[in-house]
Amino acid sequence: MSLNSLDIAKPPAETRVVVAMSGGVDSSVTAALLAEAGYDVVGITLQLYDGGAGPRRAGACCAGQDIHDARRVAEALGIDHYVLDYEERFRQAVIDPFADSYLAGETPIPCVACNQTVKFRDLLATAEDLGADALATGHYIETRRRGAHRAMYRPRDLDRDQSYFLYGTTQTQLDFLRFPLGTMTKDETRKVAERFGLSVAAKPDSQDICFVSKGKYFDVIRKLRPEAGEPGDIVDLNGRRLGRHEGIVNFTIGQRRGLGVAAGAPLYVVALDAATATVTVGPREALLTRRIRLRDLNWLGERSPETHAGEDGDLFVKVRSTRPPAPARIVTASGGSVEVELVLGEDGIAPGQACVFYDGMEAGAEVLGGGIIAESLSAGRTMAQEPVVATV
Missing domain, CATH: 3.40.50.620 (HUPs)
Structure with a gap:
């Protein structure tokens, strides 16, 4: 048949x-x-x-x-x-x-x-x-x-x-x-x-997290996890204290507004340390990431990720839903963990986001799989900088 x-x-x-x-x-x-x-x-x-x-x-x-x-x-x-x-x-x-x-x-x-x-x-x-x-x-x-x-x-x-x-x-x-x-x-x-003749023909698209129908994300998180409001320090890349905050759930990597500190140059959230409740801020260039490590890999391509490792070929990744695929290389792959080199670099990559692999950028390109970003391996977030002069 x-x-x-x-x-x-x-x-x-x-x-x-x-x-x-x-x-x-x-x-x-x-x-x-x-x-x-x-x-x-x-x-x-x-x-x-x-x-x-x-x-x-x-x-x-x-x-x-x-x-x-x-x-x-x-x-x-x-x-x-x-x-x-x-x-x-x-x-x-x-x-x-x-x-x-x-x-x-x-x-x-x-x-x-x-x-x-x-x-x-x-x-x-x-x-x-x-x-x-x-x-x-x-x-x-x-x-x-x-x-x-x-x-x-x-x-x-x-x-x-x-x-x-x-x-x-x-x-x-x-x-x-x-x-x-x-x-x-x-x-x-x-x-x-x-x-x-469907009644929903002109219905607007949903564009947000469905269970956050009112208020803000951290309001929901605080209701579920009261400990989310634990205060901590806001520090620069040298570890110098610039101010205090009321919970790291109020911050995301790449955030500029609402930091609670002011300086002579724009500051961005470049790292979050949950163990110490520390928010690290720095200049925009500190957000540049060229290598990431993934966990929880789900692979759909015919060739395994291990066979792609070290190749310079047609491999592209998206590290944010709103960005187009960009050139990348798989550096190492083993046991569900993959390290990826971002050829052009990306700003503001946050752990917990996804990295999705493609064999091209155009419509019809195959989706090869992806994983959760576990860690940014860029040196820019830990390199010492000139002290930031800030006021709370």
């Missing part, structure tokens, strides 16, 4: 696809396109947290309104729809590690953890229990069959590329997942939503 449009050897009507419906336009269009193609579509929306009453921050997502929107879309499409209570799973797998990571002086990415655990582990298992042949989402990423498995590639619309948040997908998960929007632009997606 020939493969259907999802690369599954069944007629669409006999192919059950679970769609993760967040209540936004992307997942709604995903469900609509699959239903239109004749697939047996089941929509599932996850109740991840209680957003509480009152106004939300601009850009915040999820909670009750989004569940309502997903339900309305499912009704309009005539597909089954279920809401699953995943609050406890979400707390254990995403929110608690997020708070602990900040306490450790890192800048975590909860969306990566959510995709790795709640969505592509727990929801995928639920989809299998429902007899699904695939789990589809509204992410802008493309996958294609390569031999017996599927490989991941940057989407057509690079402005919407979500590969930075999906690098942690395992090969087994990738083989089961489908991303119908990978060959579409966002404008095209909204036009499709309008064609179907």
Whole structure:
């Protein structure tokens, strides 16, 4: 039997696809396109947290309104729809590690953890229990069959590329997942939503951490971890005390504003030491990083990272979601730990962020995998500087 449009050897009507419906336009269009193609579509929306009453921050997502929107879309499409209570799973797998990571002086990415655990582990298992042949989402990423498995590639619309948040997908998960929007632009997606008459066609995109719907990140962290407000010193690169702070969770690498100290030249956060609650500040040039060490590596490429080590080839990395891939080299790789040389250098790299590998910069470039930045190995953050004259 020939493969259907999802690369599954069944007629669409006999192919059950679970769609993760967040209540936004992307997942709604995903469900609509699959239903239109004749697939047996089941929509599932996850109740991840209680957003509480009152106004939300601009850009915040999820909670009750989004569940309502997903339900309305499912009704309009005539597909089954279920809401699953995943609050406890979400707390254990995403929110608690997020708070602990900040306490450790890192800048975590909860969306990566959510995709790795709640969505592509727990929801995928639920989809299998429902007899699904695939789990589809509204992410802008493309996958294609390569031999017996599927490989991941940057989407057509690079402005919407979500590969930075999906690098942690395992090969087994990738083989089961489908991303119908990978060959579409966002404008095209909204036009499709309008064609179907979906109520969410003009709904704004969510652009922030879903469980921080009100206030600021450190307010959430302090509520979860009261010890997050432990005070400490703000020092220069020589260890000279410039002032005091009320918790390192209030700071991230590269931060300039809100330091609580003033000097003759701009100062930036260049290091956070959770053990001593110390915030180190310095000039902008101290932020330049040329080598990093990764942990928790997830590799999807055909060739292992060890075979790339020492090569000067077409290898690129993203160390921030908003930056394009830049040239890099794998220096060493062993036991899930990798050291990466950033050929052009990068400013403001923070432990806890992701480093994602590609075989090119363009649309269609393969996503080779990635890992969490454990450490910056640059000398610039520890080299002695002329003392900074500062006032609190």
